[in-house]
Amino acid sequence: MNISSYLPEENPFYYPISPIKMVKGKGLRIYDEQGKEYLDCISGTFNLILGYNHPEVLEAAKQQMDDLMFASSTFNSIPVDALAHALVAISPANLTKAHLRSPGGSIANEGAIRIAQHITGKRDVITLFRSHIGQTFAMASVSGFSTHRTPFPNTFPGGVQVPSPYCSRCFYKQKPSDCDLLCVTRIDDFIQYASTGSVACILVEPILAVGGNIIPPPGYFEALKTFCEQRGILLIFDECQTGFGRCGEMFAADYFGVSPHIMTIAKGISGIGLPIGAILTEERLTGLDKLFHGFTNGGWLPAAAAALKTIEILQRPGFLANVRQVGQQLLNGLQALSAKFPFVGEARGAGLMIGVEVVTLENQPDNATALALHKALLEQGLIVRISEHGRGNVVEMRPALIATEQDIHEILERFEAACQAIQLPSFPVPLMR
Ligand SMILES: Cc1ncc(COP(=O)(O)O)c(C=O)c1O
Known part of the structure; x- marks a missing residue:
C-alpha cells in the first residue's frame, strides 16, 4: 500500500502539529524522517521509562x-x-x-x-x-x-x-x-x-x-x-x-x-x-x-x-541505584550550568525526575527565555518540556531510566551548547528581560 497516496493536500489535523515526523526509536533516541537523531529527555510523554522499544x-x-x-x-x-x-x-x-x-x-x-x-x-x-x-x-x-x-x-x-x-x-x-x-x-x-x-x-x-x-x-x-x-x-x-x-x-x-x-x-x-x-x-x-x-x-x-x-x-540488582547515580550526575551538571549562565536558575530533582528554573537576573520566572531555551535545545537534538504545558519557566527533564553516564554526559554537553546559543544576538527568539 502506498501510504502517500492517502495523504490529503491540506493539513487534516484539528490542532497545529509539529512539522517533525518521527519514524524510529531505540533506547533514549528517536529519529525523524530525515534521519536526524534526538536525545529524548522526557521519555516520550514521561511514559517510556525503559526508552523506545525496549x-x-x-x-x-x-x-x-x-x-x-x-x-x-x-x-x-x-x-x-x-x-x-x-x-x-x-x-x-x-x-x-x-x-x-x-x-x-x-x-x-x-x-x-x-x-x-x-x-x-x-x-x-x-x-x-x-x-x-x-x-x-x-x-x-x-x-x-x-x-x-x-x-x-x-x-x-x-x-x-x-x-x-x-x-x-x-x-x-x-x-x-x-x-x-x-x-x-x-x-x-x-x-x-x-x-x-x-x-x-x-x-x-x-x-x-x-x-x-x-x-x-x-x-x-x-x-x-x-x-x-x-x-x-x-x-x-x-x-x-x-x-x-x-x-x-x-x-x-x-x-x-x-x-x-x-x-x-x-x-x-x-x-x-x-x-x-x-x-x-x-x-x-x-x-x-x-x-x-x-x-x-x-x-x-x-x-x-x-x-x-x-x-x-x-527489580534487577543495581537498576534503581543506577537511576539515583545518573540522576545525581545530571543534577550536578545542571547546577554547574546554573553557575555559568545567569538565566539558568535552581535545578532540583529526585532520581531522574529533574527540573531547571529559567529566571531573570532577579530570580523571577522567565517564561519567554524558557521557550527560547526549549527551541535551542531542540536544535541541539534534545527533547525537553516546559512546565505548565509550555506556559511556565521550568525545563522538565526525565530521560529513560536506562540512561548511562555517557548519555547524561551528552545531554549536558548539548544543554550547554543550547544555553550558549540563546546568548548570541543572532538567536531568533530574543531573551526577554
Ligand atoms: C501526574 C499525572 N497524572 C495523571 C496524568 C494523566 O494521565 P493520562 O494521560 O494517562 O490520562 C498525567 C499526564 O500527563 C500526569 O502527568
Missing part, C-alpha cells in the same frame, strides 16, 4: 499478542492476574488491593476519587495549585491550573485547590526552616471557607511534575497524612509520573517514606508506552462495585504483560 518488554508484549490479544475484564487472565500480584508486592505494605480496569492516568485518578467518595460518603476533592492530574472533564475540573478550565463554560463542582509546597516560591512567603508547614495547616481554612465542608480526599502528585518539578520539603507528607487522618479524609498519591523507579525508588511513597491510602499509577507502568493504569488501595477501601469503574481497554493484556516484564527489569 527489546525484552517488546518481546513480552508480542508474545502476549500471539497468545491472547484481549479478554474481557469479566474474566481473569494470566498477565492481569500476575500483574495484580506484582503491583501489590512492590507497592507500600498498606496497599494490598489492585484495581486494573483503567486504561490510563486520568481515569485511574477518577476511579480513586470515586472510591474515596464511596467509602467516606463525602464529596469534595482537594488538589494542589499547579498540579496536573489528567485531561478528562472531571480531572480538568479539579486541576491545579485554571487554564485547563478557561474555555469551558461548565465544569464539575467539588474541586478545591490549595497552595502547593513550593518552598523556593512559597505562597505564604515563609522560609522552610520555620514555616510551621502552613501549606498543610492552612488547608483547614480552605475546607472551612472554600469547600462544601464535605471533603472525601486530597489528591496530590508527590512531586508536582508538569507544575515545575516541585519537591515538597521534609515532613510535608507526614504532616499531610496526619492532617487527613484526623479529619477522615483519604490521601491519594498520583504516581503516574513519579512511580515505577522515576525518583530512584520504586515509588515516590518510598522516596518520602510516607504511604498514601490510595495510589494511582499509569504512564511508565508498561515501560514502553502501552496504555494501562492501576489503582492500589488499602484493604478497608474495597467495596466500590466494579460496574462503577470499568473501561473497555482497562487491563489490556499486552500492556499487562509488558508491565510485568518492566517490573522484573526495575
Whole structure:
C-alpha cells in the first residue's frame, strides 16, 4: 500500500502539529524522517521509562499478542492476574488491593476519587495549585491550573485547590526552616471557607511534575497524612509520573517514606508506552462495585504483560541505584550550568525526575527565555518540556531510566551548547528581560 497516496493536500489535523515526523526509536533516541537523531529527555510523554522499544518488554508484549490479544475484564487472565500480584508486592505494605480496569492516568485518578467518595460518603476533592492530574472533564475540573478550565463554560463542582509546597516560591512567603508547614495547616481554612465542608480526599502528585518539578520539603507528607487522618479524609498519591523507579525508588511513597491510602499509577507502568493504569488501595477501601469503574481497554493484556516484564527489569540488582547515580550526575551538571549562565536558575530533582528554573537576573520566572531555551535545545537534538504545558519557566527533564553516564554526559554537553546559543544576538527568539 502506498501510504502517500492517502495523504490529503491540506493539513487534516484539528490542532497545529509539529512539522517533525518521527519514524524510529531505540533506547533514549528517536529519529525523524530525515534521519536526524534526538536525545529524548522526557521519555516520550514521561511514559517510556525503559526508552523506545525496549527489546525484552517488546518481546513480552508480542508474545502476549500471539497468545491472547484481549479478554474481557469479566474474566481473569494470566498477565492481569500476575500483574495484580506484582503491583501489590512492590507497592507500600498498606496497599494490598489492585484495581486494573483503567486504561490510563486520568481515569485511574477518577476511579480513586470515586472510591474515596464511596467509602467516606463525602464529596469534595482537594488538589494542589499547579498540579496536573489528567485531561478528562472531571480531572480538568479539579486541576491545579485554571487554564485547563478557561474555555469551558461548565465544569464539575467539588474541586478545591490549595497552595502547593513550593518552598523556593512559597505562597505564604515563609522560609522552610520555620514555616510551621502552613501549606498543610492552612488547608483547614480552605475546607472551612472554600469547600462544601464535605471533603472525601486530597489528591496530590508527590512531586508536582508538569507544575515545575516541585519537591515538597521534609515532613510535608507526614504532616499531610496526619492532617487527613484526623479529619477522615483519604490521601491519594498520583504516581503516574513519579512511580515505577522515576525518583530512584520504586515509588515516590518510598522516596518520602510516607504511604498514601490510595495510589494511582499509569504512564511508565508498561515501560514502553502501552496504555494501562492501576489503582492500589488499602484493604478497608474495597467495596466500590466494579460496574462503577470499568473501561473497555482497562487491563489490556499486552500492556499487562509488558508491565510485568518492566517490573522484573526495575527489580534487577543495581537498576534503581543506577537511576539515583545518573540522576545525581545530571543534577550536578545542571547546577554547574546554573553557575555559568545567569538565566539558568535552581535545578532540583529526585532520581531522574529533574527540573531547571529559567529566571531573570532577579530570580523571577522567565517564561519567554524558557521557550527560547526549549527551541535551542531542540536544535541541539534534545527533547525537553516546559512546565505548565509550555506556559511556565521550568525545563522538565526525565530521560529513560536506562540512561548511562555517557548519555547524561551528552545531554549536558548539548544543554550547554543550547544555553550558549540563546546568548548570541543572532538567536531568533530574543531573551526577554
Ligand atoms: C501526574 C499525572 N497524572 C495523571 C496524568 C494523566 O494521565 P493520562 O494521560 O494517562 O490520562 C498525567 C499526564 O500527563 C500526569 O502527568
